[in-house]
Amino acid sequence: MAWECGIDGCGAVFEDVESTVVHQATEHERRECKVCGTVVPDGYLAIRHAFTEHSRAEYVRAYGASSEDVRKREELLAEIEDVADMQAIATELKR
Template structure:
């Protein structure tokens, strides 16, 4: 069984499944303010999803002073989470709270 690691700051907590990781990021970390549009989102995957679904890569690079390596890493994280995590269950849980 692969482990999922929270990479927000120096958290590094480990989880047995991606759903638990995304819920942890939403519940236990401070909210994230998008540097492009100032929207407040959950941190971690949800912030990455917002940035890449709502804004262009160029907007992201400018707002976060990111390089291509940082963009590729976040795109990779987004792709893995969306492939392996039951996001409907995660968002349903967050809506119930």
Template sequence: MSRWECAIEGDDRTFDRVEDLIVHQASAHEHVECKVCGTVLPDGYFAIRHAFEEHTRADYVRAYDATAAEVRRREQVKQVVESAADIREVVDRLEGGDGTL
């Protein structure tokens, strides 16, 4: 089974479960500001999800000076994570405030 790599700012920490990765990204890294609307949110999966659920691809390309390949890569990451993750578990863990791994 492949492991899930963080990959935020060179963080090469890996996790057996995608839920552990998302909790790590949301609790161990600085939050980021969306360049489209200014919303501050956790980096990683939650930032990608926000970008593609709240904004158009064109908004993302303009704000982040992104290429089509970069957009496709992030869309693929979102799809792969969502097909494997129990997002309810992630939210419950983050709302519980413990962020345990």
């Protein structure tokens, strides 16, 4: 399965999800969380931060998100976490 970077129409394609997440974290600008102000890598890691550090209600208020927006991001998180080797991602990002 190929994985595509969905940030701002980037469209870069990778053979594995780990490479995609590392690409997002290293090749795209970091974003400031609208809930707490923490600066985080864009893409998957930004979504993971928002959904693990904050309530859904906080996310909806801060980002003006709809229930469909929340559902799509939750599905994306679940899809990535089902197959990603998070240790490999963490190791690669520490380099």
